[in-house]
Amino acid sequence: MSIDAARRTLARELTGDEASKLAERLESGVTLAQALQMIAPSRKMKIKHLLADAGLNVDRRGLVQVLRAIQDATDAHTHSIDAIWTTPSGLAKTGSLTSSLGQLVAHARDSVVCATFNFQRSSAQWEALRLAAARPDLAVRVYVDRDAADKDPAPWKPSTQEVADELAGATVLRSRPMRGKQVRSHAKFFAIDHRTLVVTSANFSKSAEVHNVELGLKIEDPVLTVAIENQMRDLERYVYEVVQRT
Known part of the structure; x- marks a missing residue:
């Protein structure tokens, strides 16, 4: 070289x-x-x-x-903003693609925090998280909606228990009831290395990464990224519970 x-x-x-x-x-x-x-x-x-x-x-x-x-x-480049798209047949001509988010996770150096409504095994992000969770040098924290994962079980979507077991090195949290009503966790974002934030409409599924019309924003802003990570941590004592590995 x-x-x-x-x-x-x-x-x-x-x-x-x-x-x-x-x-x-x-x-x-x-x-x-x-x-x-x-x-x-x-x-x-x-x-x-x-x-x-x-x-x-x-x-x-x-x-x-x-x-x-x-x-x-x-x-x-600390405060740059970029659009992230999914469109049928790759019709979007500006910004990045939702399917590229797996590479963002793969290149994380210190930490990955993500939240999603549901996972599908066909998702490129799901595979990227599996690999990230296996890295001993990387802290991975995952928030997922309990009902979306655990109601109506199907082989193509992991339950919250399966998420915890298959992302064995990660901390996996699922939404829980508050005041007698099950909380729906609908936030969808990645926070990478405490400085890169991706907020997106896309779930973790092949359709959301390839076929749908989905829009997200990739924001390089350490202050905002850490603030969102801290807010999620604060919410944990009210609306989330850790899924223990079996």
Whole structure:
């Protein structure tokens, strides 16, 4: 890999927050090996190889400059908004596609929080979540509607118990009664790495990802994303319960 290619790959691999914290540690005088302790073990070796390919593992000053540039470039896109569409035959010509959300989950570095009304096994998002939940370096939290999953059982849709069992590394929560009435959990969103928020009309199903007309927004905003994660956490004590794995 060329030096330029390695530096471009490094910029894609690191978040702005990671670049900032690495730069701060290096500026404080710690060694590169010590600074890299903040990177998840599953990604640390890749970062080390990229630094070597980019000629930055022995150039402390140059590395700090590159890290600050990555931070600045990321911060410049902190508040971007993009439309996400599903349309029959791919008729939408602007924005991203709902079917691409699985890649967003696959590239998560730290956390995935999602809420949906229902799951179908045909969904690309369902498979992406299964893989994400199996990663020990990733915190995955899932909110699902109890009745949508548990009423009228069918092989093509997992029950809340099956969601918990099949997403074995995730925390799975289902809606529960409040004041004697079952709460319907109809929110549909992803929150990735505490900074990327996707709010969508689409459920987790192949039809919602390929055939329907669905609209969502992908928002790069750490403050809003964390606020929504915190609000869901606050709601847990009132309207959600953890599904224990069998």
